[in-house]
Amino acid sequence: MAKTRAPYADAFRQQMIDLVHAGRTPEDLAKEFEPTAQTIYNWVAQADRDAGKRHDGLSTAERQELTRLRRELRQVKMERDILAKAAAWFARETGTVPDKGSNS
Structure with a gap:
């Protein structure tokens, strides 16, 4: 059975999103922190949807x-x-x- 972990804190997610917007790559952040690069990409995409910058999914x-x-x-x-x-x-x-x- 796969192990599950508690969701990341909103503040941590926002910090990762801010670092990506500041120029860091999700791959670099994934090496330094726990979430995978794909997870960070997903967070950034969702934040962009919420901000109205993307229209390819639900806010x-x-x-x-x-x-x-x-x-x-x-x-x-x-x-x-x-x-x-x-x-x-x-x-x-x-x-x-x-x-x-x-x-x-």
């Missing part, structure tokens, strides 16, 4: 909203399924709909 705020909306949709679907099952149960109990197993 952090958009990504958070998408996550919230997906969670909300999952909850609404679950509630809908529960209500549909409850409605079917009440219909069978009141005799307005025959049981699924009946031969009629």
